[in-house]
Amino acid sequence: MAYRMIWNQTAYFGAGSIEVIPGELARRGFRKAFVVSDQVLVDTGVTGRVTALLDAAQFPYEVFSDVLPNPPIEKVQAGVAAFGAAGADVLIAVGGGSPQDTCKAIGIIVANPEFSDVRSLEGVAPTKNPSVPIIAVPTTAGTASETTINYVITDVERQRKFVCVDPHDIPVLAVVDSEMMASAPRGLKVATGLDALTHAIEGYITRGAWELSDLFHLKAITTIAGSLKAAADGDPEAAERMALGQYVAGMGYSNVGLGLVHAMAHPLGAFYSAPHGVANGVLLAPVMAFNAENSGERYRDIAVAFGVADAATMPLDEVRVAAVEAVAELTRELGNPTTLGEIGAREEDLPALAQAAFDDVCAGGNPREATVTQIEELYRSIL
Template sequence: MAHRMIWNQTAYFGPGSIAEIPRELVARGFTKALVVTDQVLVDTGVTARVTTLLDEAGFAYEVFSDVAPNPPIECVQAGVAAFATAGADVLIAVGGGSPQDTCKAVGIVTANPEFADVRSLEGVAATRNRSVPIIAVPTTAGTASETTINYVITDVERQRKFVCVDPNDIPLLAVVDPEMMATAPRALKVATGLDALTHAIEGYITAGAWELSDLFHLKAIQVIAAALPGAADGDDEAMERMAMAQYIAGMGYSNVGLGLVHAMAHPLGAFFDAPHGVANGILLAPVMAFNASSSAEKYRDIAAAFGVDTTGMGIEDARQAAVVAVAALTESLGNPTTITEIGASEADIPALAQAAYDDVCAGGNPRTATVEQIADLYRSLL
């Protein structure tokens, strides 16, 4: 069986690595950038860390800051128009998952205008042209959008989120600078860190996993389990490790898929505008428990990555230890543990369950789940 792995052409890591951006822009022959970001990052001065470098280098740019959380179709279309108006030839994504995903969609639609409705990009899109070149600068340690072939857009009219999978969207260059992540609020660090952990665990047990992706995911689990609490509380060294670990997880899951946690989290974001990482944190341990019997020895590896001594432990105990370790970390970080806390009620469960069942990520789950089983999982979290 052939396994395909796709990553960035080039990536920079470490404190201060954003200083490489102007040199890369000039070396690659670009002349003007559209910086895709959100207003919070503009107001807090985070975006300015990049635009100041562009100013100092005399590199032309304009800023599109109308990105919303869980970015809707309309946001993408506005970004496409802004890129055309700017006369730019390169995109710079500065932000967490929402600006990164918006930027990818803008780049893809610009290069493939027949997909201007955006909805038609859902699933494995049949685009023919590579995206407008993107330099991706993440400001959170979570989504790893800077190195994945995936992005998620919200269809507000139909009250759903949809996943787009397209090798043509991967950023040309990723700049993973932990200093760009350090000033994020604690709650955001927790949510995005739990998103990264979910990527690593789901990627490790997904149906498409194989030996090379396993190396990435197991290392990411180990680092995140140790570093996330410190990173959330402002430890710079832990933040640097989280920045690396979430990227490593992205290198894996982008190429092998995810599972039921993401399938169930997407409707929670679409229905209640719940932050994606918060939803993943609520779901991760319960869905792991649901999947335990289908994951062979891999739960033993997950438990060991959390520091559990599994020597001589039976497989059932090892699986339980992995679930308990994840649940304990989630609780210790203060993430919500019920879907009631983000606005869901019993009346919402049928629609949530059907949406999760239909989500593209559900196909990668190691255990097939029926609509009724998904509904029961949601119900157990009220």
């Protein structure tokens, strides 16, 4: 069997690493940048840390900040039109998952205008041309969009989120600067950190996992489990570790897929605008419990990564329970919601949510097959 692994051409890491951006733009021969961010980051000066470097280098740019959480089709199309009017030749994504995903969709559609409806990009779209070059600057330690071949768009009209998987969308350059993440509020750090943890754990137990992806995911689980709470509480060294840990998780899951946690989280975002990381945090431990018997020895590795006492030697059925509890305990300590009711879910929506999760592309990677009825029961058990 052949395994494919795709990552960025180039990535920079470390506090202050955004300073490389003007030189990289010049070295690559770009003439004008189209900066995709969101209004909150513009208003709080985070986006300005990048544009100030462009100003100092006298590098032309325009800012597109009409980005929303759970980015909808309409905002992608607005970005495509604005990019065309700007006359730019490079994209700079500054933000968390929503600006990054919006930027990827813009870059793909500009290079492949036959997909301008956006919906046709769902799944593995047969695009022919690489995206407009993207420089990705994450401002959260969570999605790892800067090193993945995935992005997620919301179809508001049909109340659904859809995953797009396309090697043509991967940024040519990632700049992972923990100082760009420092001003995020604690709740956002918790949510995005739980998203990163979910990537690492689901990537480790997904059906597509293999030796190389295992290296990334185990390292990411260990790093995130040991750093997330301190990073959320403002520890700069822990924040640096989280920035790296989420990126390492992305190097893995982007290439081998995810599972039922993400499949169930996506409809929650579409129905209730629930933040993606918050939804993952609610679902991760319960779905791990559902998958436990199909996990082999992998929950032992997860328990060891979390520092569970005697995890290496305790009976398998006990260590599986311990791994799930370690994740649940961290979720509680962080203060993330633990029930779906806390993020607005309603019992009358559960059948539709379950069908949407069953149809989600991520469900196919889950180590245990789940029926629509089982998914609905899972939702109900944590309502």
